[in-house]
Amino acid sequence: MKAVAKTAREVSFFGAVAFFVILTTFPFYWMVITSFKSNSDLYNVTNIPFWFNEAPTLEHFKYLFEQTLFTRWMWNSLVIGLCVVAITLVTAVPAGYSLARMNSRSGETLGIGIFLTYLVPPTLLFLPLSRIIAVLGLQNSMWALVVVYPTFTIPFCTWLLMGFFKAIPPEIEEAAIVDGCSLFGAFVKMVIPLSVPAILTVVIFTFTLTLQEFVYALTFVSAADQKPITLGVTTDLVRGDVFFWGEIMAGALIASIPVAIAYNLFLDRFISGITGGAVK
Amino acid sequence: MVSIAEPVAKPASRYRFLMDRREVLGSFLVAPAVLYVLLLVGVPFLLAVYYSVSAYTIYDPSWRFVGLANFAQILRNPVFLQTLGNTFLFTFGSQALGLVLGKFGAFLLLRPFPGRKIVRALIVLPWVVPIALATVAWQWMFDSLYSVINWTMIALGVLTREDAPNWLGTPHLAMLCIIVVNAWRFFPFAIVIFLAGITSVPQDVIDAATVDGAGFWRRNYQIIMPMIFPIVAIGLIFGIVFTFTDLSIVLLLTNGGPVGSTSVLGFEGFQVGIVSGDVSHGAAISLFMLPVLFIVVIGMLRFIRRRDI
Numbered sequence: 001m002k003a004v005a006k007t008a009r010e011v012s013f014f015g016a017v018a019f020f021v022i023l024t025t026f027p028f029y030w031m032v033i034t035s036f037k038s039n040s041d042l043y044n045v046t047n048i049p050f051w052f053n054e055a056p057t058l059e060h061f062k063y064l065f066e067q068t069l070f071t072r073w074m075w076n077s078l079v080i081g082l083c084v085v086a087i088t089l090v091t092a093v094p095a096g097y098s099l100a101r102m103n104s105r106s107g108e109t110l111g112i113g114i115f116l117t118y119l120v121p122p123t124l125l126f127l128p129l130s131r132i133i134a135v136l137g138l139q140n141s142m143w144a145l146v147v148v149y150p151t152f153t154i155p156f157c158t159w160l161l162m163g164f165f166k167a168i169p170p171e172i173e174e175a176a177i178v179d180g181c182s183l184f185g186a187f188v189k190m191v192i193p194l195s196v197p198a199i200l201t202v203v204i205f206t207f208t209l210t211l212q213e214f215v216y217a218l219t220f221v222s223a224a225d226q227k228p229i230t231l232g233v234t235t236d237l238v239r240g241d242v243f244f245w246g247e248i249m250a251g252a253l254i255a256s257i258p259v260a261i262a263y264n265l266f267l268d269r270f271i272s273g274i275t276g277g278a279v280k
Numbered sequence: 281m282v283s284i285a286e287p288v289a290k291p292a293s294r295y296r297f298l299m300d301r302r303e304v305l306g307s308f309l310v311a312p313a314v315l316y317v318l319l320l321v322g323v324p325f326l327l328a329v330y331y332s333v334s335a336y337t338i339y340d341p342s343w344r345f346v347g348l349a350n351f352a353q354i355l356r357n358p359v360f361l362q363t364l365g366n367t368f369l370f371t372f373g374s375q376a377l378g379l380v381l382g383k384f385g386a387f388l389l390l391r392p393f394p395g396r397k398i399v400r401a402l403i404v405l406p407w408v409v410p411i412a413l414a415t416v417a418w419q420w421m422f423d424s425l426y427s428v429i430n431w432t433m434i435a436l437g438v439l440t441r442e443d444a445p446n447w448l449g450t451p452h453l454a455m456l457c458i459i460v461v462n463a464w465r466f467f468p469f470a471i472v473i474f475l476a477g478i479t480s481v482p483q484d485v486i487d488a489a490t491v492d493g494a495g496f497w498r499r500n501y502q503i504i505m506p507m508i509f510p511i512v513a514i515g516l517i518f519g520i521v522f523t524f525t526d527l528s529i530v531l532l533l534t535n536g537g538p539v540g541s542t543s544v545l546g547f548e549g550f551q552v553g554i555v556s557g558d559v560s561h562g563a564a565i566s567l568f569m570l571p572v573l574f575i576v577v578i579g580m581l582r583f584i585r586r587r588d589i
Binding site: 013014017020021023024025027028030034042048090092094095099102110112114116117120121123124125131132148150154155183184187208211214215218219231233234243245248249259260263267271272 | 316415416
């Protein structure tokens with residue numbers, strides 16, 4: 001009897017795990033299978049939709065790369081991502097360090113203040129920002145996004161870095177200062193080399209945040225050749241009322257893969273950063 | 281010669297002296313980040329507030345002050361009141377569903393089993409993949425003709441093809457769809473947050489409670505839940521803020537329809553302010569997010585400060 005109860009428990013446990021995995025992955029499985037199916041297979045309600053009824057095909061990927069601006073969108077996203085990463089690093093690394101080393105109360109207050117701006121939503125700021133973008137002469141250009149994206153990557157990364165810098169003992173800089181380094185020199189020569197893993201985390205997250213962003217891109221960029229990948233795939237592959245599902249799913253799949261991998265590699269660091277030491 | 285060399289050396293040394301003072305270097309290092317945020321978050325925020333009390337449209341960019349007239353007009357509009365109701369339903373419906381799924385999922389992943397790492401990597405996918413991309417996959421799954429959900433139900437004999445629902449074309453079902461998609465997107469985040477919280481509870485506390493006779497439920501609800509409450513609260517605050525102000529799911533999945541039944545604040549602000557160019561009314565609609573944001577910010581401050589204790 002005991003063995004039966006144990007087996008029943010195991011089965012229900014793994015059944016529940018399977019339920020969660022199917023729930024989370026099915027839409028992505030759907031992306032994969034749609035992107036490799038031929039159109040005659042895709043748009044036939046008598047076919048079983050879960051697998052290939054006809055031979056898999058690369059026609060959607062071919063169309064995506066040859067007949068659409070997909071490669072251009074990939075390039076745009078790469079350029080936007082790298083520029084935003086550069087701006088974020090130049091501002092957030094010194095700021096995070098400074099806040100971590102400031103005397104506790106004012107540093108903490110300023111840090112929380114910067115972090116709270118991360119919570120000011122794009123849907124509140126897009127109207128005035130579109131005016132500012134117009135004044136800067138950047139309307140309908142991907143460079144508008146390079147200017148705007150740091151408004152959420154800087155607060156977020158400053159907060160993450162502040163936590164990481166706090167974990168580096170100040171004695172290391174003090175030793176360097178005793179050896180004749182200036183305060184700034186100690187930061188550059190001692191603290192930054194020790195923080196390479198943290199800085200790498202920030203690079204990855206800044207980049208993925210720019211890939212995930214949708215609202216600002218939608219608001220500021222309507223020229224097809226200026227769109228980043230997420231916006232291009234979701235809004236530019238619909239002709240009139242016709243959705244090119246095979247192409248849309250193929251594009252979504254390609255854009256999803258790098259983000260999914262990067263996030264999974266850095267997930268634990270991300271969580272410890274986002275909860276901001278609420279857990280000791 | 282010495283007297284000539286001296287004035288050159290002095291400013292340099294004073295400069296070095298200044299940069300070696302912690303407060304000076306500190307403010308110098310933090311200044312670029314603060315300036316960037318002030319200029320591109322602070323200034324636009326104030327501008328948004330001013331737009332909402334002005335008569336500004338893209339066709340008539342006047343700064344004429346009209347007081348609270350925009351807000352009064354909006355509040356008289358039944359469509360807006362529906363939007364406001366939808367926003368609350370969307371936010372709290374999806375957060376509640378997400379929390380339940382998250383708690384349950386976290387308990388499953390707490391137990392070690394072969395392949396747990398892979399399962400976790402797969403379960404976080406909805407949260408890490410750009411939501412706009414995942415939303416179009418859902419849109420395709422909810423397609424009026426080729427919906428895989430309908431196909432499955434028809435194949436199982438639950439439905440016939442004639443009464444298969446048009447998910448995104450029926451008001452209540454469309455609302456359900458955006459809630460489900462948003463809960464689906466957030467519950468992996470809830471799982472990860474719960475896991476981080478539960479694993480941070482020291483084992484000796486749990487052991488001590490067990491020795492004192494606390495059973496599973498008692499350990500769960502009187503020891504673990506109160507201890508992880510701050511971290512769960514921060515996760516929930518993130519979820520509420522990002523859902524309450526969301527635009528992408530609604531825009532891509534239902535475009536606010538059918539007939540405004542899934543319109544939410546962010547979407548309405550976008551339609552009025554950007555698409556129609558009525559900037560002042562759009563800003564006023566978006567500002568209705570502020571009270572919720574304020575409450576959330578206060579909550580956030582309380583929980584962040586709590587770690588000092």
